[in-house]
Amino acid sequence: MMKNFSLKYGKSEVSFALDGARSIQTLTENPMNTIEDIHAAFLKAVSTDVIESPALDQLVSPEDQITIVISDMTRFWMRQDIICEELVRYLNEVIGIPFEHIVILIGLGTHHKNTPADQKVLTGDYVYDHVAAVVDHDCDAPDLVDIGTTSYGTRVLINPLSIGRKVICIGGTVHHLMAGYGGGRKSIVPGIAGRETIRHNHAMALDPHCEQSDPRVGPGKFNNNPINEDMREAGALLHPVFGINIVVNSASRHSGLFCGDFDVAWRESCKYVQQCYGLPIKDQADVVFVSCGGFPKDLNFYQGSKSLFNAVRAVKPGGTLVMLAECSEGAGAKDFFDWLTPLREGHLDQSLREAFTIAGYIFYAACENIRKANILLLAGPKLDARIVNDMGIRKYDRMEDIMADVDIKGKDVYIIPYGGSVMPQTEADYTRFSTEI
Template sequence: PDQNVAFDIAPREGAAAPPAEAEVGRALAAPINSSPLAELVRPGQTVALIVDDHTRLTPSYQILPLLLDELNRGGIPDAQVTMIIASGTHRAMTPEEKEAKFGADVLARVRTLDHAYLDRANLRDLGTTARGTHLWVNAEALEADVRIAVGIIFPHFPAGWGGGAKMLLPGIAGEETVAEFHMLGNIHPETRVGQIDTVTRQEMEEFAARVGLHFILNVVLDKEGRILRAFAGHFVQAHRAGVEFARTIYEVEVPEAADLLLSSPSPIDHDYFQVMKGLYSAEVCTRAGGEIMLISPIYEGMAATHREALEITHLGMEEAMRRIQRGEYTDSVGAAIAAYQIKLRQFFQLSILSEHLSAAEADQLGVRLYTRPEALQALVDERLAQTPALKVGVLHQSTEVLPRVRQGEHTALSHSAT
C-alpha cells in the first residue's frame, strides 16, 4: 500500500548529458588549480596513467583517447605511458573486460599493467602516515615521472566519495595499507558514506601527496552511465569541486527512515564485496532494529580474493576483533571488510535475494537468504501482516545513491560506533 512506502529513490536525472568528448575537452582545457596537462609534462618523461577497473562504471573508452592525445601534444608519445589498473584488492580483469572498459584502440596504444597488491617485489615501502598507516605502493607508479589518475566521483564507504586520491589508496596500494585503511574507516564513527572531511580521506590524501599525484581527471555520471560533468586538475581542489556537483545528482532527501529497506545495487552485481556497498547507503536511512535486504544476482558469489572473510563474518564483533588483532587471518583486507558486516548485524537484520550466493555462504555471512524473486513480495506481505504501519524504503543503484533523512528522524547511525 502507498501509505507504507517511505521512499523509492534513485540518483537524480540531472541536466541532459553533453557530448562526452566536448565535456572532457572542456575540463582538460581549464583544469582546477593546475596547469593544463600538455604544459605540465615535458618531453622525455614517463607517465603512469592510473585507471579504475571493471567494478566501476567509468566510461574509460571515451576518456582515455582524449587524455592520451593531450599527452601527445605535450611531447609524451604513447610508448612513454603505462596504464596501471588500480584494482586495489579486486581480482584481475579478463581480456574481454579490458577491451569493453578501455577500448581496443587504447589497449593498442599503451602498455597495460594489472596492480598486484600481494606482490611485495613490485611494491615500495614509503614508511607510515601520521596516524601510523603503513604505506606500500605500486613500484611502477612510483617510478614514473608523472602520475595521472582517472576515475568517477560517487558516494563511497569508507572513502566518503570515490575519485581523487582514492585512485591511489586503495587503488595501487599494498595489502597491509588497504587493510589498515578499511579498519580505520570501521573504527571511526564519523566516517560515513557521503562525508568528505574524515580520517580516511586525510589518509588517502596524505598517501597521494607522499607518492606524488600530479593530475586527476574525474567524471560524474548520470544514472544511465553518461558523463554529466568532468573535473580535471589538482587531486584535492578538482575533486572537491566534483563532489559538490555530484551531490546534486546522488544526494536525495527522504522524508523518514525505513523499517524494511530494499537495496538494489544493480548494475554493480559482480561479487558480494561489491554488492555489499548497497548496505552503506541503506544504513543511513534504516531505523535501528530494522531489516535491510540486498537484491542482486551476485554473479561471482563471494569475492574470489576474499573468501577467507567467511571465516570471520559469522562471529560476534568482540571475538572477531580479538582474532583479527591476533593476526589469525592471512587476508587482512577481507578481515577488515568483514568487521563492517559484523558491525551492521548489531543494528539491523540482514537478508539477501540472490540466485548465485550459496546457502553455506549466506549462513557464514549471518544473513537470511532468499533465492526466488517471488520471495520478495512474500517477505513484504509477512512484515506488513506483523506490523501494519511498517515503512518500506527502496534504493535503486544503491551503490551510488546517497539518501539524506530529514532532520529529526532517528536511524541506527547514532549507535554504530564500533
C-alpha cells in the same frame, strides 16, 4: 489505498502491492547531467575549465615521460577507457608527446592480475595498441619505492613507474564505505601502493578501542576520517601532476569530468557526488523495499551488498528492510564469505584485526548493518540460504511469502529502485557531509 510497485530483479522485474501504509515515498537520485559530446567536454575540462591548476598542455611537454594511472575492472563502470583514449590522443596529437613516452599503470591495489584481454578492455584498443606499455601494478613487487611516511604512521611504498615521471591519474568518484569517497587519492593508495601500505591504511576502519567500526569512517565522512586523511597525505607525497575525476549517473553514463589539481579537482567531484547521490530524508521509515537495480548489479550477494549498506540508512533501528537481489551467481567473492567461519565461531573482530583484508572488512561492516534492522532477502536458488542466515538475513524464494511476513499497516514506507546509487542521509548528516568537503 492500494498501490502497485515493480522493482528490477535480475533480468526481469518483481511486482507487489502495498495497502494500508501511512505513507509511501520513492527515493531516487537527484537529476544528473549526461555528457553527450565526450570529446568536447574532455577538451574543456583539461584546458579552459581546469580546477586550481594550469591547463594540462602547460604541465607536460614532449620531452616528458608520462605515467597514466587507471583503475582495474572493479571500477570499469565509470568507462575510463573512453577518457583514457581522449587523454592519450591529446597528449600525442596536441602536446606532441611520443607514444613511447607514455605508460599505462593499472592500479590493482591488492586485486588479482589482469589478462592481456582485460588490459585491452580497461584501456581501450587504441591506447593498448599505441602506448609503450600497459602494466599491472604488483603490490608485492620487490622494487617498490619508499616515498615517505604519513602522520598516521603509514609507510608509503609506491610503484617505481610513478617515480621520476609525470603522473596523471584517472579515477571514478562515488561514496565509499571506508574512505568517505572513492576516486582521487585512491589511485595512489591503494591503487599503486604496497601491500603493507594498503593494510596499514585500511586497518584504520576498525575502532582502536571497541569491537566495532571506527565511527569516524564511513560513506560521506570526509573530515577527521583517518583513512581519507591518510590517503590524501600519501597522494600529496607523490604529488601527481594532474587529476581526472569521472562521475557517472545511475545508467553509467558520464555526467561530470573534474580535472586539474590532484586534490582540489577530486574534492569538487566529491561535492557533485554528494549533491547528486546524497539524498536527505526527514525521518527514517518503518519499512524499506530496495532493489539493487537488477542485472548485473545483483549478480551475486557480494555485488549487491552496496544496496544493503545504503538502504539500511533509510530504515529505523529495528525496522524491516526487504531487499531484492537475484544473485544468479550465488554468494560471490570467496574472500568475502571465508569470514563466515570466524563469525560462526565468535571471533570475527579479533581475526580481522589479526589479518585485515578489504573483503573481510566489507563482510564485517555488512554484519554490523544487518544487526540494525530485520532483513528479508528475495534471492534465487543459486544463493545458499544458510550463508546469509548465519549473517542474520532471512532468505525467501517468493515475493508473496515476504509480503505475508511484512506488516505495513499504518507504517511509513520507502521504496528504493536503485539501491546502489542512492545514499539516504538524515538532514543533519546531509548538511554535515555537504559542507565539510
